[in-house]
Amino acid sequence: MPTVTPKTAGPDMSSPKTQILAALRRASWISGQALADAAGISRAAIWKHIHALRREGYTIQASSGRGYRLEHAPDHLSPEGVHAGLQTELLGRNLICRRSIDSTQNLAKSLGRQGAPEGTAVLAENQTQGRGRRGRSWASIPHGVAVSLILRPKTSPDKAPHFPLLAGTALARAVSRVCGIWPGLKWPNDLLISGRKVIGILAELEAEMDRISAIYLGIGLNINAEAEDIPPDLASVATSLRIQAGRKIDRLDLVRALLEELEAAYYAYRLQGFGPIREAWKEHNITLGRQVRISSGREIITGTAVDINEDGALRVRTEEQELVTVSAGDVQLCPAV
Known part of the structure; x- marks a missing residue:
């Protein structure tokens, strides 16, 4: 990209x-x-x-x-702390910070419907009602950050699946830049290190028939939690950047890098479309070439993930050698044989 x-x-x-x-x-x-x-x-x-x-x-x-x-500098979020040194012209320039909130997505949506400008960001250190994809809850692990951004891309609703992948590539670059570790992207919206989730992404759409009114991009980051901070029921599937890097991460540095890399990816997308984002996503992906089990509604699909197409959908070759396209679903990466 x-x-x-x-x-x-x-x-x-x-x-x-x-x-x-x-x-x-x-x-x-x-x-x-x-x-x-x-x-x-x-x-x-x-x-x-x-x-x-x-x-x-x-x-x-x-x-x-x-x-x-x-x-x-204190380890808490504030507009002054984030803005000091922030190199963006759009994302995060209108910024709301909370110590605790029900959901950054809820506040971002409320602000967006009141006409908040594109690039508005809502940040919180704790969420009491955070949510992930398909209506699931998102556990707020201590010493992390939740971010929601308002984007108003001038494009059609069928392009909405591009945005979780765009965000994933930008976040992978931000983590590599600040933490010195290489996260893997699991289609469509998770960043994993050592097989465990460190960042989740949620894109929620508001649209008319032929145009997007707003995309609310929600990001949950597990940053400075130590092993004892992670609930026992999540210990096998979640980790933190601190655990993986072996050191405390400057949360403000990471938030600034997140906003800067997202803006760069968003500008590239507006200029050149999804092609460069697609290739950048592949550089970090840990999905393609793996055996996968996908739950999509009531259907279970198993096979080898072979590619993502121009719509951002996953292409899977089944055990019967049929090539199928999956636009949405929960992906389980099967152990390598």
């Missing part, structure tokens, strides 16, 4: 506090005047914002001879 470099939003899209945080992140020490210049405010106003950041849990050292230094 071609790399599309997103443009950086101008200073008018960020608060002075966000600009101060971004400047602190870029330098080991920075003077009060340089912070004032970066934020577009007076030097006298800097101290007020430094105090506000300290109250939010940021540790900022001050030296009369050297200026200011950011020593520690």
